[in-house]
Amino acid sequence: MKYWTVIFFFLALIQVVDAAHPKLMKSDNNKCSHFQTGIFDNKCQSGHNSQFKRYATYQVQEYNSMYLKEKIVWNGPCSFTLTLMETNDPEISDFIGGTIKVKMVKVEKNKYQTQELGNSGKTSSCIETKLGEL
Numbered sequence: 001m002k003y004w005t006v007i008f009f010f011l012a013l014i015q016v017v018d019a020a021h022p023k024l025m026k027s028d029n030n031k032c033s034h035f036q037t038g039i040f041d042n043k044c045q046s047g048h049n050s051q052f053k054r055y056a057t058y059q060v061q062e063y064n065s066m067y068l069k070e071k072i073v074w075n076g077p078c079s080f081t082l083t084l085m086e087t088n089d090p091e092i093s094d095f096i097g098g099t100i101k102v103k104m105v106k107v108e109k110n111k112y113q114t115q116e117l118g119n120s121g122k123t124s125s126c127i128e129t130k131l132g133e134l
Contacts, residue, residue: 031107032078038133044126053134058085068092078104078112095119 035054042050042061050063054072059082061068068087074080082100087093098119106113111129118124 030077032104032112035104035107035112035128035130036074039131041129041131042126043129044124046124048126051131055134075101078107 037054037056040052040054042048042052048063050061052059052061058069058071061070066087066089068089069085070082071085072080072082080102082102084092084096084098086096100119101117103115104112105115111127114124114126114128116124116126
């Protein structure tokens, strides 16, 4: 009986150590971390398409001959808030200082879908594909 008890505790210890091993644990918190910086292609349900460069604290989006610069604050591993800082687009220049809350959903290896909520309460969605590193 003592022999089986020792084997049982040994196997239980192996399972605990194996489960806690950092390389084996795939945390949901890490699935979005490689999207915090880089070069991205952006295709939105509204028909808006652009590319942007995301740095640690801001991102710059370019489309046609327009650009916009947004401050980014990470609220969690897969969510952030964008604040419009500057733009040369006359259609959105009145929104400087406005925010959009973004949540990454349907996260895959190189892309994710967004759920976005603006100041006005309007929601939208985009597919953002990572093209490369900065």
